[in-house]
Amino acid sequence: MRAALDDPAWDADLWLRRIGTVFLVDDDEQVLRALRRLLSAFGYRVECFRNAEALFSGADLRGSGCIVLQSHRTHQ
Template identity: 40%
Template sequence: MGSPHQFVAVVDDDDAVCRALKRSLRSAGIEAETFNSGEAFLDMLSSADSSLPGCLIVDSLMPGMGGLELQRQLAPTGVPIIFIAATLDEAVRGKALARGAAEYLKKLVDSALLISTVRMALVLPHVPPSDSP
């Protein structure tokens, strides 16, 4: 699946969602770390000994920094991002996918679909998107 230190970062302001996603990922042998905000995730990245995750699972709507802003800030890294949302807002979904999101799923996603989506994202090359249209 990649580097032995590869992990998935889950960024969601709902602790129950973080726990459920982490449990699902770990049951499939995928290491996961959770963060309750985009700011908390970026703070972790700014620490000297941190490394980029293999992919992110991000809530599209959170207090403070939302998923689209986090995606914008992480665009230069090329880290695949899977969005999750309580309701499917087509405008937000369209923006996320147009900006290179790996997928956009409804919360309470089937565990098998989540795992297959994460596995797909983990094998995507980490190439920052080009600036060309």
């Protein structure tokens, strides 16, 4: 990846448009806020959802994108 960043022909805007939207799914609002800030700072479009049901009912998943899920939930 580093070599691509050093290449003058590398187009960051084009690369980010191809990635599409990053969909974050987590029940912890602080995690969502932190990840949104981090990814947005790098130029990604980010949408946050508290659960999978909200993602599937509220997100437009027809384009390109990436879904980042919480992989382990503790039951309290």
